[in-house]
Amino acid sequence: MKWLDTLRQKPGDDNQERGFIRIPEDKDDSLKAGESPTKQEVIDSACYYTCTRMCYGVKDQAGGCCMIGDRDFIIGPISDTARFIEDLSKKLGEKIKFEDVFIEYDEGHKMFPDKSCWQNPKNFPAMRVLPDESRGFPCQMLSLDSKCMVHSIKPEVCNTYLCDYLKGVVGYLEDKL
Ligand code: SF4
Ligand code: SF4
Numbered sequence: 001m002k003w004l005d006t007l008r009q010k011p012g013d014d015n016q017e018r019g020f021i022r023i024p025e026d027k028d029d030s031l032k033a034g035e036s037p038t039k040q041e042v043i044d045s046a047c048y049y050t051c052t053r054m055c056y057g058v059k060d061q062a063g064g065c066c067m068i069g070d071r072d073f074i075i076g077p078i079s080d081t082a083r084f085i086e087d088l089s090k091k092l093g094e095k096i097k098f099e100d101v102f103i104e105y106d107e108g109h110k111m112f113p114d115k116s117c118w119q120n121p122k123n124f125p126a127m128r129v130l131p132d133e134s135r136g137f138p139c140q141m142l143s144l145d146s147k148c149m150v151h152s153i154k155p156e157v158c159n160t161y162l163c164d165y166l167k168g169v170v171g172y173l174e175d176k177l
Contacts, residue, residue, distance in 0.1 A: 003092050003100065004140060007149050039177045046169055047162075056165045063146050065163055068129055068137040074117045075139055076126030078102060078155045087153035101140075103128050127155070 037045070055061040065075070078084070081102055089096045102125040103111070111131075112118040118126075129137045141150045148154055162170060 003094055003096060006092055006094075007141070008143065039173075042177060043170055043173050046173055047166060050166055050169055056163060063142065063148075065161055066139045066142045066146075066148065066158075067135065068112070068115075070136075072115045072117050074108075074112075074115070074123045074126050075129070076103075076123045076157070078125050078127065078157060080156045081125055084153065084155050088150060091150070091153060098125075099128075101128055102126065 052062045053060065055064040058064075065073070068074070081098065085096050085098060085101065088101065105121040105124040108124055108126055109119050109121075111129075117123050127139045127141070130140050132138065141148055141154070143149050148158070
């Protein structure tokens with residue numbers, strides 16, 4: 001797809017970001033030397049570290065939820081499809097179609113017949129993934145070096161998703177801090 005090539009070649013902030021899900025959006029300038037971070041800041045940092053350096057508990061792995069891999073997993077449902085298409089069209093300066101970036105149930109359930117979450121209509125629309133098994137069927141917005149090429153406008157689910165492993169990390173910190 002031409003627009004996808006444009007996205008891959010487009011210089012900009014998004015190309016500098018990792019393809020993980022949990023990024024603290026705000027860089028907090030309020031901390032002064034010797035001042036302790038807040039509980040939320042510690043949790044956000046732990047999420048950042050986990051998703052970029054210890055994804056799902058695996059050292060040096062990042063962005064596992066930007067690909068399907070061999071798990072029963074789907075990147076969906078996407079709640080803000082219209083907003084995302086509008087922002088992506090603006091970013092690329094061309095009109096992006098729904099089917100360019102999302103998969104609906106009629107198509108998706110045939111792609112992974114052995115994965116139960118791809119058989120549930122409630123999990124759609126989902127992010128379109130590349131048919132590249134060697135890369136674990138990645139979201140097509142994930143660059144070859146595991147960066148999200150649409151970080152600043154990515155769908156809401158990408159900002160809020162916590163896998164079981166990360167839920168455990170966050171739960172532990174919530175409890176102990
Ligand atoms: S949410 Fe889980 S699977 Fe996704 S990047 Fe973070 S640790 Fe990895
Ligand atoms: S848009 Fe794709 S690459 Fe970016 S965070 Fe979401 S799933 Fe990952």
